[in-house]
Amino acid sequence: MDPSFLLVQSLSGLASASSLFVIASGLTLVFGVTRIVNFAHGSFYMLGAYVAVTVVPWLLEIDRSPWLFFAGVLISAAVVGLLGVAMELLLLRRIYKVPELFQLLATFGVVLMVQDAVLKIWGPVDIPGPRAPGLRHGVEIFGQRFPAYELFLIVVGPAVLGLLWLLMHRTRFGVLIRAATRDREMVGALGVNQALLFTGTLFLGAFLAGLGGALQIPRVSASAQMDLSIITEVFVVTVIGGMGSVTGAFLAAVLIGQLQAFGVLVFPKITLVLVFLLMAVVLVIKPWGLLGRPEPAAGRAALPEGILSPRGFGGAERALLGVAVASLLALPLFGDAYAVKVATEVLVFALAAFSLNFLVGNGGIVSFGHAAYFGLGAYAAGLLVTKGGLPMEPALLAAPLAGGLFAALFGFFVVRLSGIYLAMLTLAFAQIAYAVCFQWVEFTGGDNGVVGVWPSAWASSRHVYFYLVAACALGAILALRHVIYAPFGATLRAARDSEPRADAIGIDVRTHRWLAFTLAGVAAGLAGGLYAFSKGSIDPTMLGIPMSVDFLAMILLGGIQTVMGAVVGAAAFHAIKDVFMPLTDYWRFLLGASIIALVLIFPRGLGGAWGALRART
Amino acid sequence: MAEAVLDVAGLKAGYGPAEVLFGVTLALRRGEVAALMGRNGAGKSTTLKAIMGLLPPRGGKVRFAGTDITGLPPFRIARLGLGYVPEERRIFTDLTVFENLEVGRRPPRAGRDAWTPERLFAVFPNLAEMRGRRAAAMSGGEQQMLTIARTLMGNPDAVLLDEPSEGLAPVIVEQMAEAVLRMKAEGISVLLSEQNLDFAAAVADRAYVIERGEIRYEGTMEALEADEHVREAYLTV
Numbered sequence: 001m002d003p004s005f006l007l008v009q010s011l012s013g014l015a016s017a018s019s020l021f022v023i024a025s026g027l028t029l030v031f032g033v034t035r036i037v038n039f040a041h042g043s044f045y046m047l048g049a050y051v052a053v054t055v056v057p058w059l060l061e062i063d064r065s066p067w068l069f070f071a072g073v074l075i076s077a078a079v080v081g082l083l084g085v086a087m088e089l090l091l092l093r094r095i096y097k098v099p100e101l102f103q104l105l106a107t108f109g110v111v112l113m114v115q116d117a118v119l120k121i122w123g124p125v126d127i128p129g130p131r132a133p134g135l136r137h138g139v140e141i142f143g144q145r146f147p148a149y150e151l152f153l154i155v156v157g158p159a160v161l162g163l164l165w166l167l168m169h170r171t172r173f174g175v176l177i178r179a180a181t182r183d184r185e186m187v188g189a190l191g192v193n194q195a196l197l198f199t200g201t202l203f204l205g206a207f208l209a210g211l212g213g214a215l216q217i218p219r220v221s222a223s224a225q226m227d228l229s230i231i232t233e234v235f236v237v238t239v240i241g242g243m244g245s246v247t248g249a250f251l252a253a254v255l256i257g258q259l260q261a262f263g264v265l266v267f268p269k270i271t272l273v274l275v276f277l278l279m280a281v282v283l284v285i286k287p288w289g290l291l292g293r294p295e296p297a298a299g300r301a302a303l304p305e306g307i308l309s310p311r312g313f314g315g316a317e318r319a320l321l322g323v324a325v326a327s328l329l330a331l332p333l334f335g336d337a338y339a340v341k342v343a344t345e346v347l348v349f350a351l352a353a354f355s356l357n358f359l360v361g362n363g364g365i366v367s368f369g370h371a372a373y374f375g376l377g378a379y380a381a382g383l384l385v386t387k388g389g390l391p392m393e394p395a396l397l398a399a400p401l402a403g404g405l406f407a408a409l410f411g412f413f414v415v416r417l418s419g420i421y422l423a424m425l426t427l428a429f430a431q432i433a434y435a436v437c438f439q440w441v442e443f444t445g446g447d448n449g450v451v452g453v454w455p456s457a458w459a460s461s462r463h464v465y466f467y468l469v470a471a472c473a474l475g476a477i478l479a480l481r482h483v484i485y486a487p488f489g490a491t492l493r494a495a496r497d498s499e500p501r502a503d504a505i506g507i508d509v510r511t512h513r514w515l516a517f518t519l520a521g522v523a524a525g526l527a528g529g530l531y532a533f534s535k536g537s538i539d540p541t542m543l544g545i546p547m548s549v550d551f552l553a554m555i556l557l558g559g560i561q562t563v564m565g566a567v568v569g570a571a572a573f574h575a576i577k578d579v580f581m582p583l584t585d586y587w588r589f590l591l592g593a594s595i596i597a598l599v600l601i602f603p604r605g606l607g608g609a610w611g612a613l614r615a616r617t
Numbered sequence: 618m619a620e621a622v623l624d625v626a627g628l629k630a631g632y633g634p635a636e637v638l639f640g641v642t643l644a645l646r647r648g649e650v651a652a653l654m655g656r657n658g659a660g661k662s663t664t665l666k667a668i669m670g671l672l673p674p675r676g677g678k679v680r681f682a683g684t685d686i687t688g689l690p691p692f693r694i695a696r697l698g699l700g701y702v703p704e705e706r707r708i709f710t711d712l713t714v715f716e717n718l719e720v721g722r723r724p725p726r727a728g729r730d731a732w733t734p735e736r737l738f739a740v741f742p743n744l745a746e747m748r749g750r751r752a753a754a755m756s757g758g759e760q761q762m763l764t765i766a767r768t769l770m771g772n773p774d775a776v777l778l779d780e781p782s783e784g785l786a787p788v789i790v791e792q793m794a795e796a797v798l799r800m801k802a803e804g805i806s807v808l809l810s811e812q813n814l815d816f817a818a819a820v821a822d823r824a825y826v827i828e829r830g831e832i833r834y835e836g837t838m839e840a841l842e843a844d845e846h847v848r849e850a851y852l853t854v
Contacts, residue, residue, distance in 0.1 A: 191695035
């Protein structure tokens with residue numbers, strides 16, 4: 001291959017690495033000090049781009065000078081920095097001490113709210129930005145033309161790294177940030193006002209995300225999908241580099257940039273799989289990333305209190321359950337087709353949510369990408385029927401197999417980590433699965449998915465299919481519930497409550513967790529397969545982050561302390577969504593606000609409320 | 618009798634459902650070194666943490682230099698001039714010696730020479746030689762000296778010193794005793810928690826003995842040393 005071509009390829013890899021690093025450095029700094037993984041970091045990046053496509057053209061009207069372009073970029077970053085301050089003052093400040101699952105969910109609530117706000121302010125159409133004056137030309141490098149702006153971006157990354165190093169080592173603010181990264185309580189005991197330090201850190205972090213977004217405008221249009229696509233890449237960079245390490249983020253960004261630049265020559269469609277392989281290799285050798293260190297355990301509430309000792313149903317509850325199941329099963333006899341459709345979906349989501357709470361509530365394994373196994377089950381079933389020409393029955397068998405297989409594969413890496421690292425890794429895996437389904441258009445139908453996923457003739461009536469779903473979902477839920485009550489479930493709870501103690505009495509914690517993860521994947525895969533046939537189609541939203549968050553919201557609403565709460569939560573969530581979503585254009589905004597409210601004022605969910613009521617009587 | 622710089626009355630605290638302190642009352646007089654003695658788990662460290670606001674007090678009152686500091690956040694208490702040296706040292710291991718001191722730096726107080734790294738290096742000559750070294754690369758004794766120096770950078774009027782002789786080699790314990798006496802000579806009042814009677818006897822003027830979250834004895838250090846009964850009951854293991 002032509003060496004000059006390789007050079008240019010490598011340079012373009014460095015340019016993307018630079019942008020990625022600028023954004024990731026902000027996330028890793030904020031995490032280091034506050035110990036919060038800020039999902040809304042991607043939203044800050046998106047806002048940086050939107051503010052810049054608004055401000056920069058306005059400044060260039062005055063004079064088309066490069067200085068005004070960069071002044072506009074810095075102004076945009078500063079505006080986003082101030083939004084970061086607002087987020088710290090209004091939300092983060094209240095959740096520093098809550099379990100990290102709630103922190104992730106609350107910051108995801110902000111993501112949803114920002115998405116609707118952006119659509120409202122800037123509209124649904126992508127907005128292209130102006131090119132940078134003075135950097136619009138191409139530069140000749142060994143006979144190849146290379147955009148000058150990309151060359152400039154290559155310089156930005158190391159420059160930001162250098163400036164951050166100076167800030168961290170030569171200013172009091174930086175020294176305090178580094179001290180707080182190790183032991184923030186002690187910093188407080190030495191007279192430092194942590195609140196100010198945290199607010200300052202959020203400004204810096206959001207500023208860097210905004211800067212990353214604003215610098216992108218000559219390359220890509222500002223669009224409402226920027227937030228979730230970048231946050232996954234940034235998560236991968238920070239996990240590989242080591243959470244909290246700025247230099248690690250730089251190394252990881254350079255590695256990933258090069259891998260993508262050259263990977264695109266070898267596997268043009270699935271460069272993300274290469275990134276996944278890199279991440280897997282790094283995490284097996286260094287579980288805390290290249291330059292990361294194990295989490296200082298002090299004062300860390302990793303998990304919300306999960307299921308304590310599961311108890312059987314009391315008489316009243318058994319009767320209630322009987323009535324609920326009987327009326328559900330009788331529904332097709334008097335309900336209309338729409339009611340049957342909703343009930344079918346509720347059953348599917350109940351199984352998915354139950355399998356997630358099997359991990360979260362019972363096992364203490366906070367998966368942030370459970371939709372992956374749901375969606376992979378759906379894709380396995382859907383593709384076998386449409387492309388493989390198989391009938392429904394074997395396809396429905398393949399769904400749990402696919403869910404379990406991928407859960408076993410991803411879980412092998414996932415169970416090596418714990419807490420926030422684990423949550424981010426599950427999310428990254430889910431996004432990779434999403435990206436493959438999204439990008440591999442010939443096989444998966446890309447964004448549109450595949451239609452024509454219909455049940456066999458005997459099950460094609462809505463009513464019959466409903467009973468099929470009811471049998472599968474209720475059967476699987478009962479089986480999983482049985483596992484929770486069995487010694488295997490108790491072992492998982494023991495490992496959740498104290499990993500070292502479980503280890504010390506001879507429990508192979510990792511293997512148990514791996515099995516649990518796989519089992520939950522099997523159940524989620526089955527739910528996904530059932531869902532595919534009920535909708536008649538498959539598409540990538542089935543394994544997207546919003547779907548994973550829906551599942552988490554269901555178990556949170558139902559209460560993760562209770563065994564059956566997930567089922568109630570799924571029903572309540574789906575019913576609420578079904579009633580309110582058509583009524584408003586701001587469904588995501590409302591959902592985001594509700595998730596935040598749930599975290600702040602109602603963290604024990606409906607099941608918790610029922611438990612409290614029961615305890616009182 | 619000198620006025621009390623720190624006045625603790627009926628202090629209660631605990632962790633979760635576990636109550637640890639059942640009303641601790643003690644006073645630290647201006648310019649003195651007082652020792653809070655007791656066995657493991659008696660409530661020594663908990664008392665210091667609750668005074669410092671690191672553990673929210675569940676009852677009682679803490680006054681420092683005439684101000685009610687009960688339930689204030691730790692940084693406010695530190696800014697009023699109460700320093701805290703934790704038992705586990707809690708050095709910022711990624712930072713250099715010099716940077717560790719920088720984290721502790723607060724503005725000088727009226728009528729007193731401010732502590733500077735140079736002044737502290739004169740008191741702790743070991744630290745001077747390693748000012749640019751990462752704290753992770755220091756020995757335990759050196760780290761202990763650094764925690765004290767770091768707290769002194771805040772120019773405190775009084776210092777809470779949690780188990781200063783714990784786990785240190787005898788020669789370092791001696792240096793530690795010198796450091797405590799040096800603080801006293803500088804006019805800093807010191808309340809230290811301690812299990813080691815010899816160490817306490819070498820530095821303290823008065824002693825309190827705590828057992829199961831309550832003060833069981835109060836007296837001069839000499840009196841405690843002479844009182845075999847109290848020592849048997851509350852201190853010997």
